[in-house]
Amino acid sequence: xxxxxxxxxxxxxxxxxxxxxxxxxxxxxxxxxxxxxxxxxxxxxxxxxxxxxxxxxxxxxxxxxxxxxxxxxxxxxxxxxxxxxxxxxxxxxxxxxxxxxxxxxxxxxxxxxxxxxxxxxxxxxxxxxxxxxxxxxxxxxxxxxxxxxxxxxxxxxxxxxxxxxxxxxxxxxxxxxxxxxxxxxxxxxxxxxxxxxxxxxxxxxxxxxxxxxxxxxxxxxxxxxxxxxxxxxxxxxxxxxxxxxxxxxxxxxxxxxxxxxxxxxxxxx
Amino acid sequence: xxxxxxxxxxxxxxxxxxxxxxxxxxxxxxxxxxxxxxxxxxxxxxxxxxxxxxxxxxxxxxxxxxxxxxxxxxxxxxxxxxxxxxxxxxxxxxxxxxxxxxxxxxxxxxxxxxxxxxxxxxxxxxxxxxxxxxxxxxxxxxxxxxxxxxxxxxxxxxxxxxxxxxxxxxxxxxxxxxxxxxxxxxxxxxxxxxxxxxxxxxxxxxxxxxxxxxxxxxxxxxxxxxxxxxxxx
Ligand SMILES: Nc1ncnc2c1ncn2[C@@H]1O[C@H](COP(=O)(O)OP(=O)(O)OP(=O)(O)O)[C@@H](O)[C@H]1O
Ligand SMILES: [Mg+2]
Numbered sequence: 001x002x003x004x005x006x007x008x009x010x011x012x013x014x015x016x017x018x019x020x021x022x023x024x025x026x027x028x029x030x031x032x033x034x035x036x037x038x039x040x041x042x043x044x045x046x047x048x049x050x051x052x053x054x055x056x057x058x059x060x061x062x063x064x065x066x067x068x069x070x071x072x073x074x075x076x077x078x079x080x081x082x083x084x085x086x087x088x089x090x091x092x093x094x095x096x097x098x099x100x101x102x103x104x105x106x107x108x109x110x111x112x113x114x115x116x117x118x119x120x121x122x123x124x125x126x127x128x129x130x131x132x133x134x135x136x137x138x139x140x141x142x143x144x145x146x147x148x149x150x151x152x153x154x155x156x157x158x159x160x161x162x163x164x165x166x167x168x169x170x171x172x173x174x175x176x177x178x179x180x181x182x183x184x185x186x187x188x189x190x191x192x193x194x195x196x197x198x199x200x201x202x203x204x205x206x207x208x209x210x211x212x213x214x215x216x217x218x219x220x221x222x223x224x225x226x227x228x229x230x231x232x233x234x235x236x237x238x239x240x241x242x243x244x245x246x247x248x249x250x251x252x253x254x255x256x257x258x259x260x261x262x263x264x265x266x267x268x269x
Numbered sequence: 270x271x272x273x274x275x276x277x278x279x280x281x282x283x284x285x286x287x288x289x290x291x292x293x294x295x296x297x298x299x300x301x302x303x304x305x306x307x308x309x310x311x312x313x314x315x316x317x318x319x320x321x322x323x324x325x326x327x328x329x330x331x332x333x334x335x336x337x338x339x340x341x342x343x344x345x346x347x348x349x350x351x352x353x354x355x356x357x358x359x360x361x362x363x364x365x366x367x368x369x370x371x372x373x374x375x376x377x378x379x380x381x382x383x384x385x386x387x388x389x390x391x392x393x394x395x396x397x398x399x400x401x402x403x404x405x406x407x408x409x410x411x412x413x414x415x416x417x418x419x420x421x422x423x424x425x426x427x428x429x430x431x432x433x434x435x436x437x438x439x440x441x442x443x444x445x446x447x448x449x450x451x452x453x454x455x456x457x458x459x460x461x462x463x464x465x466x467x468x469x470x471x472x473x474x475x476x477x478x479x480x481x482x483x484x485x486x487x488x489x490x491x492x493x494x495x496x497x498x499x500x501x502x
Contacts, residue, residue, distance in 0.1 A: 175337075189346070189348045
């Protein structure tokens with residue numbers, strides 16, 4: 001008896017909420033499914049014209065066609081490459097600046113004020129400048145993604161480093177750890193949770209930046225697919241593009257959650 | 270023989286506020302010294318100076334040997350399993366074997382692979398003690414390590430500390446608010462007040478000591494702390 005209650009206390013997720021979740025999980029699907037059915041009904045009866053919004057069935061059919069003829073795959077590859085390299089550039093910049101300003105007083109004095117000022121700018125508003133600086137090719141799109149990634153990573157890494165418990169650093173000092181060793185063993189690990197928060201925000205912003213960036217004169221990628229479809233009133237293609245964007249965002253978010261669960265196993269839940 | 274701790278004319282001030290005002294203190298190797306005093310009288314400050322964490326002082330504080338300190342909070346790295354926290358004190362590759370032995374000594378076998386945040390207060394405190402001990406220090410500084418524990422765990426910890434001290438024989442400087450604790454464990458009790466050592470008591474009672482045997486001396490120590498007690502017959 002006692003051992004079973006102890007297990008309940010230790011793992012509240014699986015033990016106590018499982019039965020209720022089993023019940024509510026199917027129930028939670030009722031209204032979304034009903035909405036899709038309603039949407040289909042409105043399309044079939046002609047209430048919703050295909051020029052405004054294609055029916056779910058048409059969207060599914062179009063998705064199948066776009067996959068079959070390789071258009072979607074191609075657009076997908078272009079867009080994902082943009083996010084990947086934009087993320088790489090922004091991630092490197094954000095982490096490098098965050099480390100410098102988190103770990104050194106001078107770095108903080110010199111770097112933090114301008115970064116804090118710049119972050120108040122909505123970075124999506126920088127598009128006109130980026131176009132003037134980089135033209136209308138790949139560069140402004142990468143720059144936009146990079147800017148969206150760099151700021152949240154910088155801010156959270158910096159905050160994470162600054163939040164390190166000085167007591168832990170002191171304890172390591174008495175144990176004979178050099179300054180470099182203290183950074184490696186104490187300061188950086190204690191900044192990890194906050195940095196992962198930053199990573200999740202950064203990925204969300206990366207997709208948003210991509211979507212906005214691809215509205216600007218794209219000749220390939222998901223944004224191009226969507227814009228092109230608009231000109232031909234192909235709302236079905238537009239919806240397919242939007243769904244792919246959403247799925248990509250959800251996937252990366254799930255990946256970060258997975259990473260968090262793995263890396264932050266030590267945290268009490 | 271070299272002293273384990275030798276402090277001469279030690280002054281420490283935070284801004285205009287003088288906290289330590291001319292401390293002289295010598296501790297023999299293997300001696301157990303307890304440090305008593307009101308809250309805010311500078312006990313932790315003294316320990317931090319001895320541990321080398323605060324060098325902005327006047328006077329001399331020499332601790333030639335290896336120092337370990339157990340803080341009032343356990344200060345374990347939460348992202349390292351218990352045994353890795355203990356091995357942290359070693360800088361050696363065979364850390365796990367040594368850490369497991371130390372866990373055995375503080376009576377926590379089986380917790381080697383636990384995360385620190387899952388430990389109870391007393392368990393975490395014992396891990397912290399184990400981490401301080403694996404370094405085989407010449408001087409062990411204990412800053413109210415039992416302060417946050419319940420009476421029963423405290424009692425168990427007293428036995429544990431005395432036991433470990435008997436076996437490893439480091440010089441110990443124990444900060445405490447508990448007069449009984451000091452009388453049960455220490456060879457010598459120092460009373461700190463207004464930044465000076467105002468009284469010294471030698472405790473020559475045979476070990477292991479019992480509560481009853483310390484009652485008489487307790488009254489005198491309490492008097493030095495400014496507490497008058499009516500002795501019950
Ligand atoms: N970093 C600091 N800056 C300014 N004042 C400090 C600092 N550290 C300690 N003090 C002051 O020095 C005095 C002694 O502090 P200390 O921590 O040594 O007291 P203590 O004897 O350990 O007290 P307690 O029994 O409550 O732990 C206190 O008045 C405290 O406010
Ligand atoms: Mg203190």
